[in-house]
Amino acid sequence: MKNYLKIAVQKSGRLSEDSLNLFKECGIKVEMGKGRLRTVSSNFPAEFLFLRDDDIPGYVEDGVADLGIVGENVLVESAKQVEVVKTLGFSKCRLSIAVPKETSFSLPEDLHGKRIATSYPRILSEYLQKNHIHAHIHEISGSVEIAPSIGLADAICDIVSSGSTLLSNGLKELDSIFRSEAVMVAHSGLAEEKKAILERLLFRISSVQTAKD
Numbered sequence: 001m002k003n004y005l006k007i008a009v010q011k012s013g014r015l016s017e018d019s020l021n022l023f024k025e026c027g028i029k030v031e032m033g034k035g036r037l038r039t040v041s042s043n044f045p046a047e048f049l050f051l052r053d054d055d056i057p058g059y060v061e062d063g064v065a066d067l068g069i070v071g072e073n074v075l076v077e078s079a080k081q082v083e084v085v086k087t088l089g090f091s092k093c094r095l096s097i098a099v100p101k102e103t104s105f106s107l108p109e110d111l112h113g114k115r116i117a118t119s120y121p122r123i124l125s126e127y128l129q130k131n132h133i134h135a136h137i138h139e140i141s142g143s144v145e146i147a148p149s150i151g152l153a154d155a156i157c158d159i160v161s162s163g164s165t166l167l168s169n170g171l172k173e174l175d176s177i178f179r180s181e182a183v184m185v186a187h188s189g190l191a192e193e194k195k196a197i198l199e200r201l202l203f204r205i206s207s208v209q210t211a212k213d
């Protein structure tokens with residue numbers, strides 16, 4: 001099997017189920033063996049690689065994978081050079097700045113001179129620059145929501161979907177700075193044969209999306 005697409009999908013997490021469902025709805029078989037990190041489809045020229053979502057933009061940029069499914073938040077933060085070939089409409093969320101409920105901050109300008117904890121320093125710093133806010137970005141990799149209550153930061157910038165995690169950590173949203181959904185990305189220098197397979201795949205995805213509208 002020479003000409004086939006290597007497609008990177010999240011191994012387990014909030015993107016996994018909808019990503020696999022998408023291929024299923026397109027009539028593409030993805031047999032996942034227990035603990036297996038790659039599998040070849042039996043009815044479409046594709047091999048699936050199961051990875052951490054954070055690694056997907058880099059693998060697609062390098063061409064280790066031809067295609068990948070990832071959240072726009074992770075994609076933009078990664079700053080990797082890949083082509084977005086389809087927006088997929090699932091895993092919708094937003095990146096928001098939040099502050100402790102009892103603080104008097106209510107405007108973005110109130111963040112001047114404050115410390116903001118986040119796992120998204122790039123997207124946050126772009127927002128701060130655009131709004132002429134001088135604040136300190138404190139990069140942490142997880143459990144961002146507890147940062148204010150342990151005295152690590154005055155505010156946070158993190159992913160929100162229902163808002164219940166903010167609420168249960170005594171935080172309120174100050175501003176929503178980025179909207180995200182799952183997207184399909186492609187390596188920018190795909191060979192013609194691979195492009196042709198990608199076209200077939202995109203056609204099937206469009207048909208599935210139209211049927212749902």
Ligand code: PRT
Nearest residue numbers: 013014015052053071091092093159160161162163164165
């Ligand atoms: O292990 P791996 O690195 O692959 O996965 P991960 O743990 O980094 O990511 P994962 O599976 O949690 O999320 C994958 C992608 O799903 C994210 O990059 C977003 O694009 C998207 N997504 C959609 C979300 C959420 N909704 C979401 N709610 N990602 C994270 N959350 C978090 C949020 O940060 C909060 O802490 O879920 C918590 C609950 O959110 P609320 O507001 O509903 O309470």
Ligand code: ZN
Nearest residue numbers: 052053054055
């Ligand atoms: Zn991740």
